[in-house]
Amino acid sequence: MILFLFCISLFSLPCYSSAKRNDRPIIGILAQEVYLPKPNQTAYIAASYVKFLESAGARVVPVMINQTSEDYIKLFNSINGILYPGGSASIISSGYQRAAKIFYELAIEANKRRDYFPVWGTCLGFEQLTYLTCGEMVLSHTDTKNVSLPLNFTDEIKDSRMFKGFPAELMKDLASEPLTENSHQWSLALSTYNTNEELKMFYRALSTNTDGRIEFVSTVEAYDYPFYGTQWHPEKNAFEWTRPYFPHSPSAVKTTFYMADFFVSEARKNFHRFESEEGESKALIYNYSPVYTGHESGFEQTYFF
Numbered sequence: 001m002i003l004f005l006f007c008i009s010l011f012s013l014p015c016y017s018s019a020k021r022n023d024r025p026i027i028g029i030l031a032q033e034v035y036l037p038k039p040n041q042t043a044y045i046a047a048s049y050v051k052f053l054e055s056a057g058a059r060v061v062p063v064m065i066n067q068t069s070e071d072y073i074k075l076f077n078s079i080n081g082i083l084y085p086g087g088s089a090s091i092i093s094s095g096y097q098r099a100a101k102i103f104y105e106l107a108i109e110a111n112k113r114r115d116y117f118p119v120w121g122t123c124l125g126f127e128q129l130t131y132l133t134c135g136e137m138v139l140s141h142t143d144t145k146n147v148s149l150p151l152n153f154t155d156e157i158k159d160s161r162m163f164k165g166f167p168a169e170l171m172k173d174l175a176s177e178p179l180t181e182n183s184h185q186w187s188l189a190l191s192t193y194n195t196n197e198e199l200k201m202f203y204r205a206l207s208t209n210t211d212g213r214i215e216f217v218s219t220v221e222a223y224d225y226p227f228y229g230t231q232w233h234p235e236k237n238a239f240e241w242t243r244p245y246f247p248h249s250p251s252a253v254k255t256t257f258y259m260a261d262f263f264v265s266e267a268r269k270n271f272h273r274f275e276s277e278e279g280e281s282k283a284l285i286y287n288y289s290p291v292y293t294g295h296e297s298g299f300e301q302t303y304f305f
């Protein structure tokens, strides 16, 4: 008991968390417009993104679209990172884009003052990051709607933060087996990346893929910011079953976990928190129930808002 009190008073942080690491990370997942909205179903988050982050020890807060900038600033100061999921919202003009832009700019400013705030984009989220970074729609049309591929790692992989903790065996499998699922029509062509100053200076390209015609960048991490993007879907391997080309081998499932573990470990470096416990519990995804949608969509379960 005495030791317990001593610990509290000395660090004014609870005993369960190391002073330099946040062991209660909360990550925001951005919602987006439902393509054919119904009453009470105007925005959604696929549940696989929630499971992805939860599997590595984070709790999730949905980031609703159409909120005020003040609401977003308040939320930014309460969470430890944000994930922009895949989907089909517009990356140029949508509620998804508007929120993504606000959080992107807040994250740039925060990281500049050494407030470490990680941002992750998957598929559409990755495409959104390219638009936010260079201010232009620079993507090319590719035939990559429904295919799992091995990653073609670039030489930059040796300096990568993202893959540093991956077991050597898994890296070998990622490079030789189709473990990364692609569900996109737009891609960042390698030739575009190589000639776009803003993108090339900002992001390290870690892997590429091709549709047989256009070679595109499939994994990036920013050089100077904890910003990450995958054109492919790490969350699907463990949590989505609706398509025959979603990979589920042991290495495929490990890929899901190691990617999640990496991003959550980045969020553990941030110390934002909700002003009150009540505010925190009200914001958590636990307030919502996912709906079974596997019979009508590519997602087994979906949160609707």
Ligand SMILES: *[C@@H]1O[C@H](CO)[C@@H](O)[C@H](O)[C@H]1NC(C)=O
Pocket: 039, 040
């Ligand atoms: C929408 O949600 C409100 C509040 O939860 C509920 O009262 C209403 O019945 C719902 N409408 C439909 C069409 O489900």
Ligand SMILES: *[C@@H]1O[C@H](CO)[C@@H](O)[C@H](O)[C@H]1NC(C)=O
Pocket: 033, 042, 043, 065, 066, 095
């Ligand atoms: C967000 O705002 C747009 C534009 O006003 C509107 O069309 C859309 O229905 C809103 N969506 C949600 C989920 O509030």
Ligand SMILES: *[C@@H]1O[C@H](CO)[C@@H](O)[C@H](O)[C@H]1NC(C)=O
Pocket: 145, 146, 244, 245
């Ligand atoms: C993938 O898409 C192609 C072209 O869009 C289609 O012909 C093919 O049947 C699809 N394959 C699967 C497994 O869905």
Ligand SMILES: *[C@@H]1O[C@H](CO)[C@@H](O)[C@H](O)[C@H]1NC(C)=O
Pocket: 152, 208, 209, 210, 215
């Ligand atoms: C991998 O990338 C390199 C460099 O861009 C390229 O020359 C090679 O053809 C790619 N290999 C595959 C299998 O796509």
